Amino acid sequence: MEPILRAARPEDSTAILALMVRVVTASIAPAHRAETIESVTENLDVWCRAPARSVHLVAVERDDVVGVILVKAFWNLCSLFVAPERQRSGIGRKLVLLAIHECLGKSPRQAIYLNAAPGAVSFYKALGFTSRESSQQLPPGFQAMRWRSQQATPNPSIEGMPKRLRLSVTPHVKRKASNSCRLKSQTS
Numbered sequence: 001m002e003p004i005l006r007a008a009r010p011e012d013s014t015a016i017l018a019l020m021v022r023v024v025t026a027s028i029a030p031a032h033r034a035e036t037i038e039s040v041t042e043n044l045d046v047w048c049r050a051p052a053r054s055v056h057l058v059a060v061e062r063d064d065v066v067g068v069i070l071v072k073a074f075w076n077l078c079s080l081f082v083a084p085e086r087q088r089s090g091i092g093r094k095l096v097l098l099a100i101h102e103c104l105g106k107s108p109r110q111a112i113y114l115n116a117a118p119g120a121v122s123f124y125k126a127l128g129f130t131s132r133e134s135s136q137q138l139p140p141g142f143q144a145m146r147w148r149s150q151q152a153t154p155n156p157s158i159e160g161m162p163k164r165l166r167l168s169v170t171p172h173v174k175r176k177a178s179n180s181c182r183l184k185s186q187t188s
């Protein structure tokens with residue numbers, strides 16, 4: 001089944017957090033799980049408070065969120081998760097390519113930066129990301145990487161993607177307070 005990719009909405013927060021916790025539990029070494037969950041929860045909270053300042057997309061199948069990507073400030077790829085049972089079916093690639101497309105021209109950096117988890121380095125390389133220098137102290141196996149806007153995407157172009165994937169990411173600043181994220185209640 002082809003997932004639908006769309007902009008994340010405040011009411012997706014519970015499902016997004018549940019997916020992230022599930023993927024982290026399945027794929028991150030026990031020693032780094034708590035700090036990873038804390039970090040992705042903080043990033044989700046940053047998006048909740050200022051949704052117009054990032055690109056945040058979800059992949060949805062039968063109303064289930066099966067993938068998510070968050071790029072803060074249009075250059076900082078801080079969360080990318082695909083449900084374990086749906087990995088290696090192209091969802092991660094589609095999320096990254098659409099997020100890059102949505103970020104183009106919106107940050108002076110003209111690049112996407114990230115710290116790749118050990119199990120994701122090959123994935124990012126396959127999409128054209130390259131290693132970069134970083135002054136940050138990263139956990140063992142993590143790799144600082146980037147994608148620059150003058151690079152050609154490995155997929156011929158975003159235009160080759162199905163039309164429904166080519167969505168504009170609309171800020172949700174005008175949503176009612178009742179739609180706002182309730183992250184703390186989900187993690188306690």
Ligand SMILES: CC(C)(COP(=O)(O)OP(=O)(O)OC[C@H]1O[C@@H](n2cnc3c(N)ncnc32)[C@H](O)[C@@H]1OP(=O)(O)O)[C@@H](O)C(=O)NCCC(=O)NCCS
Pocket residue numbers: 023027079080081082083086087088089090091092093094114115116117119120122123124126127
């Ligand atoms: C990394 C992750 C997002 C990739 O998403 P995905 O949907 O499984 O990846 P795709 O199916 O789109 O893979 C695209 C290409 O990347 C490469 N790739 C993906 N996963 C790979 C792996 N584990 N090892 C080697 N290459 C891989 C392949 O070339 C693949 O194309 P192919 O399947 O046609 O060979 C997903 O595995 C995941 O959620 N991992 C756990 C959380 C995580 O590490 N997130 C990244 C944090 S920086």
